[in-house]
Amino acid sequence: MAFTTHTPKHLVPPLVLVLQLTLLLIGTSSAQLSVSFYSKTCPKLLSIVRSGVQSAIAKEARIGASLLRLHFHDCFVNGCDGSILLDDTATFRGEQTAPPNNRSVRGFDVIKAIKSNVEKACPGVVSCADILTLTARDSVDILGGPSWEVKLGRRDSKTASFSAASSGVIPPPTSTLSNLINRFNAVGLSAKDMVALSGAHTIGLARCVTFRNRIYNESNIDVSFAKLRQRSCPRSGGDDNLAPLDVATPKLFDNNYYKNLLNNKGLLHSDQVLHNGGSTDSLVKQYSQNDKTFDTDFVTAMIKMGDIRPLTGSQGEIRKVCSKPN
Numbered sequence: 001m002a003f004t005t006h007t008p009k010h011l012v013p014p015l016v017l018v019l020q021l022t023l024l025l026i027g028t029s030s031a032q033l034s035v036s037f038y039s040k041t042c043p044k045l046l047s048i049v050r051s052g053v054q055s056a057i058a059k060e061a062r063i064g065a066s067l068l069r070l071h072f073h074d075c076f077v078n079g080c081d082g083s084i085l086l087d088d089t090a091t092f093r094g095e096q097t098a099p100p101n102n103r104s105v106r107g108f109d110v111i112k113a114i115k116s117n118v119e120k121a122c123p124g125v126v127s128c129a130d131i132l133t134l135t136a137r138d139s140v141d142i143l144g145g146p147s148w149e150v151k152l153g154r155r156d157s158k159t160a161s162f163s164a165a166s167s168g169v170i171p172p173p174t175s176t177l178s179n180l181i182n183r184f185n186a187v188g189l190s191a192k193d194m195v196a197l198s199g200a201h202t203i204g205l206a207r208c209v210t211f212r213n214r215i216y217n218e219s220n221i222d223v224s225f226a227k228l229r230q231r232s233c234p235r236s237g238g239d240d241n242l243a244p245l246d247v248a249t250p251k252l253f254d255n256n257y258y259k260n261l262l263n264n265k266g267l268l269h270s271d272q273v274l275h276n277g278g279s280t281d282s283l284v285k286q287y288s289q290n291d292k293t294f295d296t297d298f299v300t301a302m303i304k305m306g307d308i309r310p311l312t313g314s315q316g317e318i319r320k321v322c323s324k325p326n
């Protein structure tokens, strides 16, 4: 709409109108995001976020992984709108206790601290959804991965949806390859984006309950790797015991995740399906051999993920604190 109002209707050729209508139908609200969104209203934003992520990672490297995952789980449920940051209350059940998140999402304290510093510098201006997006970028960068410019201008939701977060839009670790592809397609991401974004599992940890069946029951797994993981993940009990998603360099954002997959050392079932004789094998092999290609495709896919159905303009609000609506 914004981009048609400048041109008098009678001058617009029909084909252009059709194209614009098509774009509107598939959603162009992300077109309103821009890297310079806060450059006048909060010039220190990027440095405040960066130093907050830096000091959190200095205390605990894993927090970078946790922040990256928070952004993913935010964007896949009704778009990148900060909904995952809303705490449950006596009368409201948000997304944090939905099965994909329960007992595993973390990083809220870091977001809280950064938001409070941002509010001091520029009160009421910067959304929690944008802060979360920036922390994901900074985490990847600080842990040795690529960097990129983040488009900003998302606004915060006034609510969150336990049922949407529980509905399977965030695929479970038991997913087949086709389910993974379908779930990413459903939010406008390609199979290639899915394979590249899964490379996020080059950092961070997973709980025993998410990979137990794989290390005891699956045959496409390296035997010594399975035994290693069984040591801290018993057949029963120890559900919350942790293991690194990347067996070799879990604190470094590199392409080792894909090398693991070539060696049947994917930790999750949903990791190993990316290289198990299916349509994505060749891409996994390519990323395992070429870190630059992985970085490029990861950045492209992160930007696309950050574009999923943002609230813009007068939609939603700018929360004062990220854990509750104003």
Ligand code: HEM
Binding pocket: 062, 064, 065, 066, 067, 068, 069, 072, 103, 104, 106, 171, 172, 173, 174, 175, 180, 194, 197, 198, 200, 201, 203, 204, 205, 206, 207, 210, 245, 268, 270
């Ligand atoms: C392709 C589908 C995906 C599945 C099935 C999946 C599944 C999982 C599971 C089960 C865990 C462990 C959670 C737990 O311990 O309960 C995990 C952790 C993680 N995931 Fe994914 N994930 C997927 C895609 C992604 C994407 C797209 C990103 C980010 C771009 C991502 C980033 C992470 C990170 C960084 C961790 C470690 C978090 C931490 O240590 O706190 N994942 N994922």
Ligand SMILES: *[C@@H]1O[C@H](CO)[C@@H](O)[C@H](O)[C@H]1NC(C)=O
Binding pocket: 097, 098, 099, 102, 103
């Ligand atoms: C979330 O985990 C708690 C234990 O911390 C458990 O009691 C609860 O049933 C879980 N909720 C869901 C929806 O799985």
Ligand SMILES: *[C@@H]1O[C@H](CO)[C@@H](O)[C@H](O)[C@H]1NC(C)=O
Binding pocket: 212, 213, 214, 216, 217, 235
């Ligand atoms: C292995 O598979 C069997 C049959 O599906 C199942 O009953 C059992 O719980 C699985 N074992 C583990 C450790 O997940």
